[in-house]
Amino acid sequence: MSELYVDSVAHSFGGHSVINNVYLKCGVGEVVGVLGRNGSGKSTLLKIIFGSIKPNYKFIRIDGELVQKGYLTHKIIYLPQGYFLPQYLSLELLVNLYVNKYREQLLAIDLFREHLKMRIGDLSGGHRRLAEALLMIYSDAKYILLDEPFSQLAPLISEQLKHHIRELLPEKGFIVTDHDYQQILEVSSRVVLIHNGCNYNIGHTDDLILHGYLPAHFV
Amino acid sequence: MYQKLKILYVHHFKLVFVLNFCLSLFFLNLFYLKGFDKINLYNLAIAFKLLGYATTVGIEKLFFSYRIFYYYNLNMSYRKVLGYFFLLDTFLFTSLLIFCWLCQSFM
Numbered sequence: 001m002s003e004l005y006v007d008s009v010a011h012s013f014g015g016h017s018v019i020n021n022v023y024l025k026c027g028v029g030e031v032v033g034v035l036g037r038n039g040s041g042k043s044t045l046l047k048i049i050f051g052s053i054k055p056n057y058k059f060i061r062i063d064g065e066l067v068q069k070g071y072l073t074h075k076i077i078y079l080p081q082g083y084f085l086p087q088y089l090s091l092e093l094l095v096n097l098y099v100n101k102y103r104e105q106l107l108a109i110d111l112f113r114e115h116l117k118m119r120i121g122d123l124s125g126g127h128r129r130l131a132e133a134l135l136m137i138y139s140d141a142k143y144i145l146l147d148e149p150f151s152q153l154a155p156l157i158s159e160q161l162k163h164h165i166r167e168l169l170p171e172k173g174f175i176v177t178d179h180d181y182q183q184i185l186e187v188s189s190r191v192v193l194i195h196n197g198c199n200y201n202i203g204h205t206d207d208l209i210l211h212g213y214l215p216a217h218f219v
Numbered sequence: 220m221y222q223k224l225k226i227l228y229v230h231h232f233k234l235v236f237v238l239n240f241c242l243s244l245f246f247l248n249l250f251y252l253k254g255f256d257k258i259n260l261y262n263l264a265i266a267f268k269l270l271g272y273a274t275t276v277g278i279e280k281l282f283f284s285y286r287i288f289y290y291y292n293l294n295m296s297y298r299k300v301l302g303y304f305f306l307l308d309t310f311l312f313t314s315l316l317i318f319c320w321l322c323q324s325f326m
Binding site: 050051052069071072073074077078080084085086088089093096097098136139 | 223226230231285286287288289291292293294296
């Protein structure tokens with residue numbers, strides 16, 4: 001069963017409950033969009049799935065196997081909100097570190113073909129963000145967690161990123177969060193809203209208004 | 220995994236490797252001069268090597284927030300990265316110690 005299954009996730013910071021009983025499922029070929037206000041726990045949820053935060057309680061199963069730390073399974077990879085790769089490393093070295101199976105496809109992309117010998121820190125902010133996102137998307141991991149991948153990206157680069165997500169969709173599952181809800185609605189096959197520590201399935205923009213994520217005049 | 224570890228050590232552990240290696244060389248020199256039968260010298264060497272490893276952990280902690288996802292996305296935990304590093308350093312120190320002891324024994 002190719003599926004990332006997360007259930008009963010509960011976490012609190014300093015006695016304040018951030019996430020309470022969150023349930024999420026992501027299969028291969030699926031993009032699950034996660035929306036929520038600032039501080040609603042979107043990033044926390046992704047970090048819990050990835051294993052970098054130890055929650056009060058969680059139940060995570062990947063392809064039928066119970067998992068404690070996602071990053072040790074070789075099946076999950078996580079793009080954090082900020083830059084996370086050392087700026088003095090070259091794109092070539094990073095490709096060798098993170099990408100095996102899809103290396104040829106990644107190296108065919110203009111950004112990598114033209115700047116392969118360059119250090120990632122020498123790229124512009126948007127290109128650096130795109131390079132980090134593409135390294136994660138084209139990595140060998142089966143489930144890709146993308147935390148605000150569209151922030152800092154120009155519309156044209158956002159489109160490129162969505163194209164690459166769709167390209168690898170038949171072989172991977174994606175969980176994507178962002179504050180740009182239109183990008184999320186566009187790229188996702190299913191959308192979930194985290195509100196008051198719980199998750200709600202979103203079928204239409206009206207649901208986002210109903211749960212207080214969007215103001216009423218947005219329709 | 221070993222290829223990834225090699226790249227990590229070459230790019231991020233040069234300073235701590237040199238520090239630990241210099242400490243090893245200092246004690247090798249002491250052993251060579253004082254002899255290999257001094258138990259207290261072994262205790263001192265172990266204490267200083269542990270201090271060296273604690274310093275290494277301290278230095279790595281400084282970069283923890285910058286490198287956490289870089290390592291984790293390589294399926295590497297801090298325990299693994301530092302554990303193999305300490306193992307390598309201990310192996311190097313022990314090998315050099317035995318080599319020096321053999322050299323002195325046959326000279």
